[in-house]
Amino acid sequence: MAIVTHLSQLDLNGRYSYADYLTWRLDETIELFRGKVSLISPAPSLDHQRIATRLTGILYAQFKRQACQLFAAPFDVRLYDRRKSVVANQDIFTVVQPDLCVICDTEKLDQRGCLGAPDWIIEILSKGNSKKEIQTKFELYRESGVKEYWIVYPFEQAVHQFVLDEEQDLYRLLNMFAGEDSASPYLFPDCTIDLQEVFAD
Structure with a gap:
């Protein structure tokens, strides 16, 4: 080839x-x-990078002594429909680079990134990619089995928290956090994120 x-x-x-x-x-x-x-947009905005850096710092401190591992973009995640088996590279048609993801099953990790759905994905919206994150990636993450998905809105200083209902095969909006809130992932309730710190100017 x-x-x-x-x-x-x-x-x-x-x-x-x-x-x-x-x-x-x-x-x-x-x-x-x-x-x-x-x-992918060539240069994320200052707000995007500021938020990504702060979240990375907070979550690194949270997960550094745990079995689950944190990864930040650029980091290839190969997704497939969880109801199907993976055969070979030519049978995988989705490769994404989430802003942040947490992976607990280390069997999914290899030298090329992650094969299969991370447990938790965070995407930080930019003006140029909102439709991509909200619609396309939303469906891709659902069908591949990402258990928790956060969408961060820098300009509104808000976070929408979605949790996968595997029985109904859909995402449920669990919380809409505002900039002055403390937020915790559903999967990791001991992890507390001060959104005032994340969104500070």
Whole structure:
């Protein structure tokens, strides 16, 4: 398979697998959503980076002595429908780079990142990718079995907390935290996040 070094070599209307993705040596950062190429915004906003850094610090302190592990973007997560079995790289069509994710099953980790659904994903919205995070990734995370998904709204200083109802196969909105609240993940109730600190100017 030929090495791809320029985005122009790809058919942006085509469908690609993780096997294809492994042959790409692009300057651009991309994700795959059900085989479709999706460009990541080249430079997140100052607010996005500030929030990501603060959350990383808080969560690193929380998980550094636990079995569950924290990872921050760029970090490849290969997703597949949890009701299907994984056969090979050519059978995986979704590769995402969540802003933050926590993975408790170390069997999912390899040198290329994570194969399968993290337990908890946090995405911090930017003006250019809100639809992608709210709609496309929401569905991808649900069908792959991400148990808890937080969407962070920097401009509104708010966090929406979704928890997977596996029996009904849907996300339930558990909490809508405001900037002055303390927030705790459903999966890790001993972890407390001061959102005033996260959203401080």
